[in-house]
Amino acid sequence: MRTGPVISCDISNGSMYYQMFIDKEKPAGKPKKVKFNKSDFSKFKKDYDKLAKKTGCKDIGVIYEATGVYHWPLRRYLVDNEITNYEVNPKVSHSYAKTDLNGNKTDKQDCGYISEVYYNSKKLQKYYVSEQIYNDLKQMNRDYESEVQIKVKRENAYKTKVASAWPGLAGVKGLDICSEIIIVAIRMFPTPELMTKHKESVVDNAVIKAMNGAKHAHSEDMICKKVHRIYEFASSCVSSVRPNEQMAKSITKAAERLQDEIELCEDDLEELVEAAKDLPEFTIITSIRGIGANLGARIIAELGDYRRFRNRKAVIAYTGLNPNVNQSGSDDGSGRAIKKNGNKHLRTILFLAIGQILIHNGSCEIANYCKEKNKIYRIRYKILHGNEKMQRLDHIRVSKAAKTAASNKLIRVIYSILLNSSPYDNR
Numbered sequence: 001m002r003t004g005p006v007i008s009c010d011i012s013n014g015s016m017y018y019q020m021f022i023d024k025e026k027p028a029g030k031p032k033k034v035k036f037n038k039s040d041f042s043k044f045k046k047d048y049d050k051l052a053k054k055t056g057c058k059d060i061g062v063i064y065e066a067t068g069v070y071h072w073p074l075r076r077y078l079v080d081n082e083i084t085n086y087e088v089n090p091k092v093s094h095s096y097a098k099t100d101l102n103g104n105k106t107d108k109q110d111c112g113y114i115s116e117v118y119y120n121s122k123k124l125q126k127y128y129v130s131e132q133i134y135n136d137l138k139q140m141n142r143d144y145e146s147e148v149q150i151k152v153k154r155e156n157a158y159k160t161k162v163a164s165a166w167p168g169l170a171g172v173k174g175l176d177i178c179s180e181i182i183i184v185a186i187r188m189f190p191t192p193e194l195m196t197k198h199k200e201s202v203v204d205n206a207v208i209k210a211m212n213g214a215k216h217a218h219s220e221d222m223i224c225k226k227v228h229r230i231y232e233f234a235s236s237c238v239s240s241v242r243p244n245e246q247m248a249k250s251i252t253k254a255a256e257r258l259q260d261e262i263e264l265c266e267d268d269l270e271e272l273v274e275a276a277k278d279l280p281e282f283t284i285i286t287s288i289r290g291i292g293a294n295l296g297a298r299i300i301a302e303l304g305d306y307r308r309f310r311n312r313k314a315v316i317a318y319t320g321l322n323p324n325v326n327q328s329g330s331d332d333g334s335g336r337a338i339k340k341n342g343n344k345h346l347r348t349i350l351f352l353a354i355g356q357i358l359i360h361n362g363s364c365e366i367a368n369y370c371k372e373k374n375k376i377y378r379i380r381y382k383i384l385h386g387n388e389k390m391q392r393l394d395h396i397r398v399s400k401a402a403k404t405a406a407s408n409k410l411i412r413v414i415y416s417i418l419l420n421s422s423p424y425d426n427r
Contacts, residue, residue: 001119005055007048008115009064010107011071016064018044019111020051024119028054031108036073048083061126063118065090075127085127088117091341096120128308134301137276141301144268145345151261158183158254165191165241165251169233178258181218181226184210187255190248191241192234200231215263273297280421281306285414287423289364290357295349299414302346306418315415318342319350321408338404350407357410364426366413370406377401 005028009018019031028051034040052060062078063086064071071087078085097105097113117124155178162169162177166186170177177186185207189195195203204224211218241247276282276297286296309315316322320342340347358367377399417424 003119005051005057005060006115006118007051007060007062008111008118009062009074010110010114011064011067011074012107013070016074017107017111018047019108019115020047021115022051022055024115027112031111041077045081059084061086061118063088063114065093065114079127079129086118086124087127088114088124089341092121093117125310128305130305130308133275133279134304137272137297137301138304140268140272140275141298141345144265144272144298147261147265147268151258151265154254154258154261158251158258161247161251161254162186164247165239166233166237167239168237169230172229172233175226175229175233179226180214180216180259180262181207181211181223182230183255183259184214185227185230187252187259190251190255191243192237192239194243194248195231195234200228203227203231215266269294272301276300281418284417284421284423287417287426288357288366288413289361289426290359291353292356295353295356298349299346299353302343302349303414306415309415312412312415315411316408319346319407319411320344321347321350321404321411338408346411347407350410351403354403354406354410361426366406366410369409370402373405374399374402
């Protein structure tokens with residue numbers, strides 16, 4: 001348990017309440033409200049200095065909840081002024097609020113509950129100031145993920161419109177309607193009639209010319225093969241869209257927007273990899289066969305500076321992959337879902353990485369762990385639900401539960417090889 005002075009802050013968008021405490025349950029005045037501007041931060045600093053003078057303590061901590069992006073201005077101010085600060089998960093402070101059966105939820109009272117975390121929590125740590133590169137990488141990855149979400153929307157809109165003008169094209173084997181060549185072809189010839197009114201050689205030359213400025217190089221033979229497939233399909237296709245309809249123009253716009261969005265996503269990812277590859281962690285993490293430059297850079301971006309974690313349990317808690325144990329009586333509460341309290345972005349990337357490891361590195365320790373877990377979960381599912389429901393899972397090689405368990409294993413392995421500064425043994 002801690003003793004001594006602390007300043008507790010309850011933060012909202014653009015403002016906060018703060019209350020000073022001389023010691024546990026000994027407030028030095030009532031909560032005060034300030035806005036996030038220079039003049040109000042000066043008032044906060046004056047109160048901080050008064051408390052330091054009154055208590056004779058030179059290093060007074062400031063504790064606050066991590067509330068999305070709202071707490072960032074305060075955190076930057078505290079870091080710039082070299083003031084010790086503590087970030088608290090809101091769920092932790094809310095657990096103290098629940099112990100007060102007569103209490104109400106107000107911003108002023110929240111200052112008191114947050115201060116209890118400072119005085120009572122054994123696991124509370126000072127905020128670790130990471131190098132700027134880690135913050136930049138994290139922002140780059142979030143920008144990339146935002147663009148991917150937009151790309152998915154563009155892709156769905158494009159597919160819907162293509163389905164009306166080119167019914168059945170999406171089901172043609174070996175022809176991806178979202179590949180660069182097909183997008184360019186459909187952008188130039190949005191309906192089958194517009195394409196077949198020209199000779200195939202004319203369509204070939206038009207697409208080849210349009211692909212000259214493309215980001216990815218494609219041989220003329222490859223372009224001609226793809227165009228031949230779609231031209232052949234167009235010759236027998238019955239479209240619901242006439243060449244002079246607005247829908248034809250809409251398909252062209254949808255293809256252009258999708259193509260632009262794909263290029264934006266690729267640019268963002270290249271920028272992220274370029275920034276991450278000079279870090280020593282990059283070489284170590286990508287030594288795991290199956291984790292390439294893209295996944296490696298994204299793992300570093302979301303994990304941040306691994307040195308700030310006390311142990312591997314803290315890393316697992318940060319990812320939210322720790323098991324949710326709820327013991328009661330004879331029920332040991334194990335084997336349930338994960339907590340999901342941590343970084344969902346990192347959790348998703350680890351899940352994707354497990355899929356790639358199973359494909360490219362199927363005999364390594366991580367892959368074998370995933371396969372063993374998969375066998376256990378299948379047996380457990382069969383006992384609980386019987387053979388009839390088990391048949392539904394026959395087409396699934398590895399269950400989500402097994403991949404999630406393997407994600408826990410993967411982050412432990414990554415943390416271990418980073419601590420030891422040694423590449424992964426893929427045997």
